Amino acid sequence: MAIHFKKLYYKNFLSTGNAGTTIYLDKTPTTLIQGTSGSGKSTIIDALCFGLFGKAFRNINKPQLVNSINQKHCEVHVEFSTNGRNYTVIRGIKPAKFDILCDDKLVTQDAAVKDYQNVLEQQILMMSFKTFTQIVILGSTAYTPFMQLTPAARREVIEDILDIGIFSTMNLLLKQKTQETKEQQILIDSNIKAQKEKADGVKRLIDVLSTKRDEELEELNREYANVQKEIDTIESQIEELKNANNALKTKTINQSVLKEEYELCTKHSIELVHENKKANTQLSLINDHSECPSCKQEISDAYKKTMEKSISKTIKELQKQLASNVELRTKKKQEIDDLQILVDQILTNTNKCVALGSNLDILQKRLLEILDSIESRTSNHHDVDELKKELKVIANDAFSMVKMKKDLAEQRQIEENASLLLRDSGIKSAIIKEYLPIINKLINKYLAELELFIEFHLNENFDEEIKSRHRDTFTYGNFSEGEKLRIDLSLLFAWRHIAKLKNSSSCNLLILDEILVGRLDQTNTDIVINMINQLAHEGTNIFAIAHHDSLQDKFRGLIQFKKEGDFSVVL
Ligand SMILES: Nc1ncnc2c1ncn2[C@@H]1O[C@H](COP(=O)(O)OP(=O)(O)OP(=O)(O)O)[C@@H](O)[C@H]1O
Numbered sequence: 060m061a062i063h064f065k066k067l068y069y070k071n072f073l074s075t076g077n078a079g080t081t082i083y084l085d086k087t088p089t090t091l092i093q094g095t096s097g098s099g100k101s102t103i104i105d106a107l108c109f110g111l112f113g114k115a116f117r118n119i120n121k122p123q124l125v126n127s128i129n130q131k132h133c134e135v136h137v138e139f140s141t142n143g144r145n146y147t148v149i150r151g152i153k154p155a156k157f158d159i160l161c162d163d164k165l166v167t168q169d170a171a172v173k174d175y176q177n178v179l180e181q182q183i184l185m186m187s188f189k190t191f192t193q194i195v196i197l198g199s200t201a202y203t204p205f206m207q208l209t210p211a212a213r214r215e216v217i218e219d220i221l222d223i224g225i226f227s228t229m230n231l232l233l234k235q236k237t238q239e240t241k242e243q244q245i246l247i248d249s250n251i252k253a254q255k256e257k258a259d260g261v262k263r264l265i266d267v268l269s270t271k272r273d274e275e276l277e278e279l280n281r282e283y284a285n286v287q288k289e290i291d292t293i294e295s296q297i298e299e300l301k302n303a304n305n306a307l308k309t310k311t312i313n314q315s316v317l318k319e320e321y322e323l324c325t326k327h328s329i330e331l332v333h334e335n336k337k338a339n340t341q342l343s344l345i346n347d348h349s350e351c352p353s354c355k356q357e358i359s360d361a362y363k364k365t366m367e368k369s370i371s372k373t374i375k376e377l378q379k380q381l382a383s384n385v386e387l388r389t390k391k392k393q394e395i396d397d398l399q400i401l402v403d404q405i406l407t408n409t410n411k412c413v414a415l416g417s418n419l420d421i422l423q424k425r426l427l428e429i430l431d432s433i434e435s436r437t438s439n440h441h442d443v444d445e446l447k448k449e450l451k452v453i454a455n456d457a458f459s460m461v462k463m464k465k466d467l468a469e470q471r472q473i474e475e476n477a478s479l480l481l482r483d484s485g486i487k488s489a490i491i492k493e494y495l496p497i498i499n500k501l502i503n504k505y506l507a508e509l510e511l512f513i514e515f516h517l518n519e520n521f522d523e524e525i526k527s528r529h530r531d532t533f534t535y536g537n538f539s540e541g542e543k544l545r546i547d548l549s550l551l552f553a554w555r556h557i558a559k560l561k562n563s564s565s566c567n568l569l570i571l572d573e574i575l576v577g578r579l580d581q582t583n584t585d586i587v588i589n590m591i592n593q594l595a596h597e598g599t600n601i602f603a604i605a606h607h608d609s610l611q612d613k614f615r616g617l618i619q620f621k622k623e624g625d626f627s628v629v630l
């Protein structure tokens with residue numbers, strides 16, 4: 060995108076006053092800018108740089124650019140066209156101003172000044188301050204020759220000229236993107252770690268709860284078995300007692316009969332005792348009486364004897380019966396007592412059964428409770444189920460995180476591949492490699508034209524290798540001022556040539572400040588002027604700044620500066 064500079068206007072800028080200065084930049088092919096020292100010649104370069112890049116060419120800060128007498132309304136306008144459009148950049152100090160007009164319409168300025176400047180440099184001018192000063196200006200003061208730039212600055216200029224700066228911008232953006240990707244990777248790694256720890260925690264909790272439940276179930280089952288065993292024991296005890304009682308009951312079934320028999324025995328005994336007593340009374344009556352106490356009739360001895368014998372026999376009989384009765388009664392009593400022991404045993408057994416029965420009730424109730432507990436623990440997994448659900452959610456999250464991690468790793472791989480292409484050794488290096496021979500060839504061609512017969516070679520790192528005819532290795536510093544100037548000129552011409560070839564960073568303007576007289580001898584001055592004329596012939600507008608008028612006839616146009624009062628003016 061070639062730039063065609065048309066007009067420069069400035070006021071209250073350095074020594075220029077409120078009246079302002081207008082310089083037409085494309086009216087004459089070659090112009091000599093002349094004037095005494097301090098008359099305001101180099102100011103043109105500063106005005107141009109300030110207008111386009113917001114900073115002067117000479118090393119002073121912004122406030123120092125404002126005319127020290129008027130101290131305000133410092134303003135610079137630069138008019139140019141590129142890409143079929145006309146632009147005017149207006150920049151001011153006190154008040155601050157920065158406007159870009161495109162075909163008389165303001166280019167929207169919605170971002171910060173820095174970004175607006177980026178728009179101007181990267182989208183309209185397509186070159187940086189550094190490149191502009193390397194291809195438009197060659198000066199004696201404040202000018203850093205290409206050979207004195209750092210390798211990085213050299214690279215920046217060449218990238219602008221070869222129009223491959225875009226790869227640096229892309230690389231910068233890629234680096235930011237890679238940084239973001241790296242940060243995302245760190246984040247995702249820590250998220251995955253956190254998710255894993257969370258899952259481990261939930262798993263542990265599930266294990267604890269499951270183990271607890273298993274232990275409880277085991278305990279309950281153990282208790283169930285023990286209680287059931289106790290119940291079985293009690294039931295068999297009750298059964299045994301009942302069987303025992305049944306057996307005892309059959310044994311005691313005759314108790315009432317026995318009691319009746321005993322009663323009868325007792326009654327019989329009483330009767331026998333009574334009869335015995337009566338017989339004894341009769342016997343003593345017979346023995347003690349000789350007559351009958353009632354009828355008073357005499358009782359004969361024979362009768363007595365007969366009676367005595369009969370009664371005694373009766374008594375004997377009665378006593379025998381009584382003895383047998385007592386024996387029977389004692390036997391019955393013993394039998395009754397023996398049965399009573401059994402009856403008591405039945406009662407004891409019954410009581411035991413009742414006690415065991417109530418124990419049995421308690422145990423059966425407990426058994427039901429245990430069954431309930433077992434049932435609720437077996438069927439109710441609510442807590443563990445909830446945790447398992449939670450675990451599933453965590454696992455799903457972790458799954459998508461792992462997928463993201465994989466995607467990020469793939470993205471990193473792509474970024475790394477892109478970075479290989481975009482880094483200095485990538486595409487740019489390939490393009491530079493392609494152009495380096497052309498650049499070197501051009502530099503050597505211009506050096507030869509300027510009658511400096513050295514072999515100049517820029518390598519891929521933009522380090523120079525200079526071979527002189529008689530000495531092998533030479534550095535830029537070895538050369539004389541005039542020789543250095545011729546190297547600078549050769550490089551400048553080479554850059555302009557390449558820029559024109561690439562249709563990048565090329566422009567119609569070339570300003571040479573104080574280089575034609577002093578550092579070059581007459582022959583070289585004539586050669587340079589020839590080269591200038593050649594460039595002018597090809598469409599470049601050249602401005603040469605010089606103190607004195609000895610060169611006047613070599614240029615088509617003339618701008619003369621002068622100090623009027625304290626202000627610089629064009630005559
Ligand atoms: N802020 C300022 N206000 C007023 N004048 C200033 C200011 N800053 C610098 N000057 C003066 O502006 C004048 C113009 O400087 P300029 O560099 O353009 O001169 P020049 O014609 O290139 O001279 P030379 O031939 O010596 O290089 C100088 O005299 C300088 O002292």
Ligand SMILES: [Mg+2]
Pocket residue numbers: 100101102572
């Ligand atoms: Mg000057």
